[in-house]
Amino acid sequence: MVDRSAPQEWVGAWSEKRAALTPEREGLADATTGERFTYADLDRRANRAVRLLRDRGVDADDSVAVVSRNRPAVVDLFFATAKAGATLAPLSHRLAPPELGELLARVDPGLLVVEAPFAADVADALSASGVDPSVVVLGADSGDVTSEFPEAPGYDAALPADGSVVETPAVAPDDPHLLLHTGGSTGTPKETVLTHEGIVWNSVNTITAWGLRDDDVTPMVFPMFHTGGWNVLTVPLWHMGGTVVIAREFDPGQVLSVIDEEGGTVLVAVPAVLRMMTDHDDWDSADLSQLRFAKSGGGPCRQSVMQTWWDRGIDLSQGYGLTECGPNNFAMPDGWPREKADAVGKPALHVDARIVDDDGDPVERGEIGELVLRSPHAADGYLDNPEETAATFGAFVATGDLAREDADGYFHIEGRKKEMYVSGGENVYPAEVEDAVADHPGVDEVVVIPVPDDQWGQVGKAVVQGDESLTLADLREFLDDRLAGFKHPRHLAFIEEMPTSGPSKIDRQAVEAEFGAE
Incomplete structure (x- = not known):
């Protein structure tokens, strides 16, 4: 049993303890206003x-x-x-x-x-x-x-x-601190419950796996409504006494400037952000010499983007995580070979990663199965959602992602077990988008599939059976007050009649085979 009368030693103590240990060290800088905070x-x-x-x-x-x-x-x-x-x-x-x-x-x-x-x-x-x-x-x-x-x-x-010291209640390690929303299998948001202990353990895993230091500086390019905004680098760096630089909007030139002028040492971003930075006019002139490493997360990063960073001498590799566990679960070993660039690395120090079949039994090395994770940094479940909690959280967290472990122990993500796709680091669920598109009077049937996109990794393509005078601009205007912009289809195609694999059941695989190339 946890003694709830004991002094509070979890996340709520960090700012006070950092103020006692490193009072004059800067923990936060605001690139939008120029304000700086010790x-x-x-x-x-x-x-x-x-x-x-x-x-x-x-x-x-x-x-x-x-x-x-x-x-x-x-x-x-x-x-x-x-x-x-x-x-x-x-x-x-x-x-x-x-x-x-x-x-x-x-x-x-x-x-x-x-x-x-x-x-x-x-x-x-x-x-x-x-x-x-x-x-x-x-x-x-x-x-x-x-x-x-x-x-x-x-x-x-x-x-x-x-701003003087306040009295605080005792907080148990399994008490919740963050409620971070993620998507569900139908696109309905779920609130993931992150405890004080889980936040601490993710920091420990990140610090030990990635070698974070007390003099590290990062430009934070994730929004703070994402686990990326908190748990990828922000909280671990505060744990160490490093510096986080925030801004209202993402601007690739500003991020390059922060790395240059603030002496940025670590960076984690989605592939689209990494690509936009390399395409910016200031890419060649920006001083990146203090950047010790960069990581890509939120979807697969194209080899051409990684090569551009390598050409600048930056150790860019891919990571893997999810709101429900981590999000930092893997690390690339020292001196990792470039032929392993499509891997997410090996499990972090306090992470047990396994690949299992549909019965939950481990598969042979090299075979593809579902990735499941076990770690003290796993979330506590979903808020007021016992069915989804039971389906995802058990002895291991079921990620819903397909993966394989190669002969050298590197893990490779092979795709989504379900139909969800990632666009610019955001999860998009076709069923939710289809429901909204189907409300348009010109649409009889619709299937939304992911297609490759150079900027966002993947975007949605709506394959519609209906009025062929409908334009993509018309459809997106119709969706403006129904769906977040990143969920809007970016391509539109028409089909005379939806293929079926059974009575009244649309054959999604046939649709994707015909329309998923572009």
Whole structure:
């Protein structure tokens, strides 16, 4: 049994301990505003944010939702909720209001912090969610309010001035801290419950597997509503005392500038971001000499992109993870050979990775099966979703990905067990997109399949049986308030009649065989 009266030693203690150990070292820099924050600054801000939570009625075990781009205030809330024993639920500002409303209903936050540009969508989402949290608006200045939330104070104005030490409850290692949403087999978002212990263990795995140091600096190119925004590098670097540089929007030139001017040492990004950086005018002139390594995640990285980074002397390799476990599970050994570039590496120090058949039995080395993972950094399950939790979480976490282990012990991801595809690091589920497309009056039947794309890795192609005067522009305009933009099909094709493999059952494989080449 965990002694809940013992002093709190988990994530909520990190800003305080970093402030005690390395008070003048910079933990966060904001490339958008030029602001810089030492660990002493971050802890004072976290204490002020704890007082804000309590002023707004947030108690231990309550949830705080935030809809925002990467901003220092989101960091405040990360440390403050950990100190207060509450959970933080960052929600994607890219989602359409119905999707966002579903997540708000599931999280049921006591406090909702919304960045001003997204107030209208959040207001629409709240109206359909059935929840009524206290709202604080995060904007460009302390007095910022919006017409959607005229009674809500601005974040800076509501933040108490007192940054002194706050009393904190005892927090058990299995208490939740982060609720991070991912997709389900039908595209319905699920909230994954990450505990204090899991967050700590992922940091340990990342630090030991990748050799992170206390002087490491990274530009954070993942959004903070993703596990990538927190657990890939941000939290591990704070654990070590490194520096994280954030910005509101991704700009490849700015990232190159951060690496150059801030002495960036480590970088993790999706393949599309890595490609955009190599295509930028500043690629050849940017000083990347301090960049010790780069990693690609969120989908397969093309060999041509990797070669461009290698030509600059950067050790770029592929990684693998998921919100439900990690996300950092593998590492490339020292001196790994380039012929292993399509592998994700070997299991990290505290990760047990296996490849199993449909019965859960291990397959022979070299055979393809489902990748399953076991580690103390695994999530606790899905929020209020016992059926999906039981299906995914057991002795091992079922990833749903097909993989093989080669003769040298390197793991290779071979594809998705289900039909989900990854576009620019975002999971897209065809069934969800098909449901939305099928609502168009010109569509009788539709199948959405992934096709290769140089920029995003994969994008959707809608194969439609229906009115052939329908254009892709018309379809995307129709989907604007129904689906997030990254889920919109980028190609449109027509078929006279859908092939079937049985009574009224569309043969998806036949559709993909005919239309999936481009």
